[in-house]
Amino acid sequence: MSPFMLRRVLLAGAFACLPITGAMLAAPANAQFGGVVYDPTNYASNVLQAARALQQINNQITQIQQQASSLVNEARNLESLPASTLTTLRGQVESTRALLGQAQRIAYNVQSIQGAFSDRYKGAALQGDHARMIANADARWQDSVGAFEDALSVQAGVVANIGGTRSSIDTLVGASQSASGALQAAQAGNQLLALQSQQLADLTAALAAQGRSQALDAARGAAIEAEARERFRRFRTGN
Template sequence: MLGIAAASAGFVGTMLPSAPARAIVVFDPSNYSQNLLTAARTLQQVNNQIRSLQNQAQSLINQARNLATINFPEIQAITSTLQQIDLLMGQAQGIQFRVDGLDQQFRQLFPQSFNQALTMNGQVVAARTRLDTEMTAYKQTMGVQAQVVENVQADAQTLGGIVSRSQGAEGALQAQQATNQLLALTAKQQFQIQNLMAAQYRAQTIEQARRAQAEIDARAATTKFLGSGSAYTPQ
């Protein structure tokens, strides 16, 4: 019986399959925390790098804005108006706006001495020449004044355009350029005012010189008419 039981047990053991061995998973909380902390730090470094790249990109954009330029189409109009003023100033007759030859021109027109050999017709012609020179000077002054008034009307539009670009300046360079444009407009206005004053003073000077010359000629003519004062000698 014992033998039969042993044989049966052996037979059953050969008939039943053996159970496979299973691995036991071991969870380490400290190692998991360390890995999680490392991942968080890595993510923070990536975020920092992204922010740095964003800041660099914004810095490049700002630099591009600071280096951006603006056009100044009014500079041609400003130069053209100054050339028109110069053209009018160059039309001065009799006594021109040039240092070379100024003394000679002034002496010819205003000799400040009465030439006794000059005929009455010659005296009239000389006086007429001085009067014509005076009238021409005032006409030239009025031409400069009219041109300045037209320029002021055009400058109002120019100023509006410059101010608009100044307010819309994106960077430091554009703001500086707008400032330079305003300074150019101011300088142009000062130049034309100086020319206007020069033309006005020239006309006034010619008028005063003509009056002074007329007085000199009148005194000389009176002296010539009266003679030495001893034309009649009593006997």
């Protein structure tokens, strides 16, 4: 058998061992075009490898796009809220504190209260001579009038803060609704909580001022009653 015939027999045996595909049926085992040998098996393998490489490239592109989106979202989450009302809130709190600090005659201080009550509201202050009784009664009246005036001033300051509070609420609600990330939403929420704390502080201050005025007026009434009893005792005994 010639070498050429032997080669054809071997090729025929090799193809007999392979599965039959559409490509094999459509083309001969090999063909020669212009001196170039065309092997359909190698061609199919190369096409499959190219398809797999293209799929890997597409997968990598998808992963890169997902990573880019994740980075954009992280950047938004780290973006700070442009709107801030903390300066306004601090100003309102300081204004209320200043009004409380302007308390007349008896300050919001334990020692001041104890000293005033010892001097004008109890004990020896209610049992002195006629001139001292009159002086103490006048001092207590001034305490009550000053306390009521202080309460009205604090309440007026709290009412004045309502306008700024409303503006802050509008700003923060708008900022929270348009927040582009978790940090902005959290900062808007924190500022709303700070605003709520400021409102509670104003309410506490107003209640404290009102309670102070009522307490001093009640103490004045008790002192008047005690003095009346002392005067009646002196009238009855002639002392």
